[in-house]
Amino acid sequence: MTSLIFYGGLRTIGGTIIAVEYKNKRVIFDFGLTYNPAGQVLDGQVMPRPSALTRDYLRLGLIPPIDGVYPQDSLPSHSSILSAQEYEGETAVLISHLHLDHMGAMGLIDPSIPVYMTKESQHLYESLHTIGEGAPGERTYQTCIEEQPFSIGEIIVTPLPVDHDIVGACAFHIETPEGSILYSGDVRLHGAHPDRIQSFVNQSKGKGFDVLIMEGTTLRNEEQLSVEDLTADASNPEDLLTEEKRVPEQIAKELNAVKGIGVFNIYHRNIERIQNMILAGKEASRTVVLEIETAEIASNHLEEANFHIYESEEIQEEKDNLPLWKRRLLEKYPTVSVQEINKNPEAYLLQNSYPNALELLDVNVESGIYIHSNGVPLGSFDPAYDNLHRLLDLIGLEKVQVDCGGHAIPQHLQYLVDELDPKILIPLHSFHPERLFPPNGKQFLPKYGSVYKLLNGDIFEE
Structure with missing residues (x-):
């Protein structure tokens, strides 16, 4: 059987x-x-x-x-x-x-x-x-x-x-x-x-x-979910992002409301979210800057990938010794350093994943915004979530949530x-x-x- x-x-x-x-x-x-x-x-x-x-x-x-x-x-x-x-x-x-x-x-x-x-x-x-x-x-x-x-x-x-x-x-x-x-x-x-x-x-x-x-x-x-909230219904509540394609509109709205840099944290296995961050940057007239690992994914999976690569200190110091895939990307896409970003931070939408959070210490974040968009740490159940908030408080960067869950x-x-x-x-x-x-x-x-x-x-x- x-x-x-x-x-x-x-x-x-x-x-x-x-x-x-x-x-x-x-x-x-x-x-x-x-x-x-x-x-x-x-x-x-x-x-x-x-x-x-x-x-x-x-x-x-x-x-x-x-x-x-x-x-x-x-x-x-x-x-x-x-x-x-x-x-x-x-x-x-x-x-x-x-x-x-x-x-x-x-x-x-x-x-x-x-x-x-x-x-x-x-x-x-x-x-x-x-x-x-x-x-x-x-x-x-x-x-x-x-x-x-x-x-x-x-x-x-x-x-x-x-x-x-x-x-x-x-x-x-x-x-x-x-x-x-x-x-x-x-x-x-x-x-x-x-x-x-x-x-x-x-x-x-x-x-x-x-x-x-x-x-x-x-x-x-x-206690957390009533029987009524479990009633079968295919429609979307008003406070829920209806579709992933609405994310650019929401992100651009947040960016247009601030005068400083836009920083975002995503899970880069979500290729649609990478695409929509690029679209949001375009809509808000900002240059989208990706970490090099995310740039590799975008390069391989997006037909139109208009972005810059963040030129970290590691990239600057090890350019001649970088792996082949990184060197290939640096030849294909323009790069931008933190020094260039700080000259005109309101012109950029910069990716920053949690393991690289200390990079933000070098960034001019005055009047900026940190957009948490299904990146890790995901929520309060993760001890790192409180640590992220501590860091953002220390550097004075406002956090907003723009989600479309999976x-x-x-x-x-x-x-x-x-x-x-x-x-x-x-x-x-x-x-x-x-x-x-x-x-x-x-x-x-x-x-x-x-x-x-x-x-x-x-x-x-x-």
Whole structure:
């Protein structure tokens, strides 16, 4: 029979790892790390050991002890975990998108196991690998084509594109001879591509499925989220940015209200946000200045990328010894130094990511503004968030928030569940998955490590 095993992500944000098995074949999705900055052992001061990553991650509980996934030489001595070389079945891993909580540990998977992602995701991963933000470990990755089924034995997988705040995001329809499962990945209705979500719903209903595994990031307890706020509704509240394409208008409005420099903090895996910062700069008649890592992503993924590169002290001092990709960018795009910016700060919109925050000590920030736009640290749950505010207070830079989140708000989650109308709903990727119910089917809250069987449209523990 068809088996499901849940290894991660049931009551956490990310870290979702689920196995679907049929006979001696299985697919696993995703393979990320739980996002919990306040409880992170590897906090940036305790540094990972590159030669012992798998052993350390297993010991720290960052990755689960799954048989047949990790290389023999990466496991602890006398480990009870079967290595990939000892495992008798066939495994494939599916990556829904390239946020760390869905792919952060995929480099630890044995190179003999194929790891699939969409073509757009693979293109983005090549850029991330170039700038040193690839997954730890050395291996290659396989491409799957959106809406085109492929097989792992008798398991048929179909990637279905969805809208999230990263390119290449998809859901997976997974079918075995005994039933089918729909895994949402991460989704939103209020982004730039709501048509993708409607297509996802239509295609999923056309294919049919027995189990819906649905993300629930924005769900809260009853004190924080009333029953009324969980009523299915596809419309957008007035205080919510309707689409990503409205971000430039909002940013330009903030910039036009100040006389000093504009500084922005984004997550540079959000390519649409990079594009919209460039558009905002154009609308506000400001030169957009990107950090060189973000410039590499923009150069590879945007058709029109009108920006300058921030010429940091490192670039100035090491120009002849920089990696080839940095030298190539410096030849292609104009640069600007902090000295030039300070001559006329109101003419610039400058990127500054949190690890580079001390660069702002050299910038003339008088009468300026700091635009926090889904960059890290994301919120008060991250200890670094208070530190960011301390720094901005010290240098006297006003902070404003301009957001367009990547996850469906609660009423949109319920709308999607109602539209999909699953026989069995498994909500996860949430601190409060129990808040989401199907309109006619049953809610099922699994436990870690238990083996569940799927047969005749029902699921039960072995």
